[in-house]
Amino acid sequence: MTTHYIGLDVHCQFTEFAVVTSSGRLTKRGQCPTTIPALVAAIESVKRPRYVAFEEGPMAEWLYRNLLASADGVTACEPRRNRWIAQEGEKDDPLDAAKVAQLHRGGYLKAVHHPESEERSILKGHVGVYHDRVRQRVRTANRIIAQFRSHGVVIQEADFATPGQRQGLLRRLPADPLLQKDLDVLWESYDLTAFHAGELERSLRQLVRNYEILRRFQAVPGIGPVWATTFYVYVDTPWRFRSKEALWKYLGIGLERRHSGNGPVQVRVSKSANRRLKWMILSAAESAIRSLDSPFAAHYARGRNAGLPHHSARRNVARSLAATLWGMWKSGDKYHPEWVGRGATVGAGSGSR
Numbered sequence: 001m002t003t004h005y006i007g008l009d010v011h012c013q014f015t016e017f018a019v020v021t022s023s024g025r026l027t028k029r030g031q032c033p034t035t036i037p038a039l040v041a042a043i044e045s046v047k048r049p050r051y052v053a054f055e056e057g058p059m060a061e062w063l064y065r066n067l068l069a070s071a072d073g074v075t076a077c078e079p080r081r082n083r084w085i086a087q088e089g090e091k092d093d094p095l096d097a098a099k100v101a102q103l104h105r106g107g108y109l110k111a112v113h114h115p116e117s118e119e120r121s122i123l124k125g126h127v128g129v130y131h132d133r134v135r136q137r138v139r140t141a142n143r144i145i146a147q148f149r150s151h152g153v154v155i156q157e158a159d160f161a162t163p164g165q166r167q168g169l170l171r172r173l174p175a176d177p178l179l180q181k182d183l184d185v186l187w188e189s190y191d192l193t194a195f196h197a198g199e200l201e202r203s204l205r206q207l208v209r210n211y212e213i214l215r216r217f218q219a220v221p222g223i224g225p226v227w228a229t230t231f232y233v234y235v236d237t238p239w240r241f242r243s244k245e246a247l248w249k250y251l252g253i254g255l256e257r258r259h260s261g262n263g264p265v266q267v268r269v270s271k272s273a274n275r276r277l278k279w280m281i282l283s284a285a286e287s288a289i290r291s292l293d294s295p296f297a298a299h300y301a302r303g304r305n306a307g308l309p310h311h312s313a314r315r316n317v318a319r320s321l322a323a324t325l326w327g328m329w330k331s332g333d334k335y336h337p338e339w340v341g342r343g344a345t346v347g348a349g350s351g352s353r
Contacts, residue, residue: 004046006071007101008054010034010063018098019046020105026098034059036066043070053104055079056112061121064114077109115236123207124233130200130226131276137193144186148173160187161194204229213328219335220324221296222288230280231325238329244319247326252278253318269315285318295340296321 003022008015012034019028028046032038043052052067053075054060060076068074082103103109115121141157148155153172160166166187173179205225208214217228241247248254252273288296296317303313320340328335 001049002047004048004050005101005105006043006046006050006052007097007099007104008039008052008063009097009100010054010057010059015039015042016097017042018101020098020101022105024102024105026101029098039063039067040070043067048072051075051104053077053100053109055082055100060112061114065116065118065121068116075104075109076112076114077103078112081108081110113236113240115233120233120236123229124236126200126207127204127229127233128276130197130204131230133193133197133200137190137197140186140190140193144183144190147179147183147186160190163187163191201226216328216334217325220288220321220328221291221294222284222286222321223325224287227280227284230276234274234277234280235326235329238326241326244323244326247322248319250274250277251281251318251322253281253315253322281318281322282314285314285321288321289314289317295337299340 004027005020005022007018007020009017014031015034015038016031017029018026020026030042032042043050049072051073052071054063054077056076056079064074064076077100082100100109115124138157144160145155145157148169151173153169155169160169166183170180170183208218208225208229211232214225214228214232217223217231218225223231235247235250238247241250245254249256249270250273252270252275254270255267256270257267285296288294289300291297299320300313300317303316304310308316324335324340327333327339
């Protein structure tokens with residue numbers, strides 16, 4: 001039986017497609033509108049078994065979810081890994097579609113994970129908007145702080161978080177109308193993003209009540225509604241990782257070893273990570289360390305007493321925390337503080353989000 005590999009090069013208005021067999025022979029090439037009915041018709045015109053691949057992009061999640069039933073496998077692949085497509089020979093869309101199919105046939109594509117459920121996809125987008133608003137609020141706050149610092153006035157975000165605090169700060173600056181106007185614009189932007197972030201956080205706190213796994217996650221020290229939901233939507237399923245070490249690398253807290261020939265082995269923290277999850281797990285580790293009577297705090301203290309610097313001891317706590325959440329998710333069990341360091345855990349922590 002001949003296996004067929006279908007490569008798609010997706011654009012807003014049209015999609016180029018190419019079909020190659022398991023022997024590498026190009027059997028079909030064409031173009032169709034970028035609509036689900038048209039793409040399904042093009043895919044179903046190819047005999048099974050058929051496997052579809054396309055590069056990750058803005059429409060990848062939509063395509064993955066809607067084409068899954070029409071093929072024996074659908075892969076959204078990492079474009080940065082497809083150096084052959086970008087660097088070899090001529091560059092045009094039909095050629096790219098064929099090369100995607102050939103790379104898929106050879107097993108050279110690195111798949112990008114996407115949720116199969118539309119509900120999960122929407123929830124992930126909601127969490128992403130919250131984090132974007134928080135990031136914009138922090139960026140604006142830093143710009144305001146820089147404006148004051150350029151005039152020798154050192155302040156923090158807490159000093160201007162409410163409008164009533166600002167008149168006193170302005171009296172410490174030169175009485176220049178341009179400077180006043182700039183700060184008014186920045187404060188208006190800051191207030192709006194802070195309001196949006198607060199509204200979205202309240203929405204997330206309400207949503208977690210609908211998910212049993214998120215309620216269990218919040219029993220872990222350092223894990224509040226925001227961190228629980230972030231871990232849940234960006235990991236999506238615990239079964240996508242073959243081991244906790246693979247999960248740690250995805251979170252940016254795992255180690256990878258590199259060496260060439262008989263040279264020395266270099267050990268470093270994995271750089272190919274989900275940055276949002278890395279920020280989440282390290283922030284949660286900080287909160288867990290501060291929790292009273294937390295096994296994670298004891299874990300951190302043991303690391304520090306053994307001579308580890310803060311960032312290494314915190315990273316070890318983050319690994320233990322991630323393994324705990326992952327183990328709870330896979331087993332369906334609740335948090336057991338005595339299991340921390342062995343694979344599954346949970347408890348209430350101060351400063352959790």
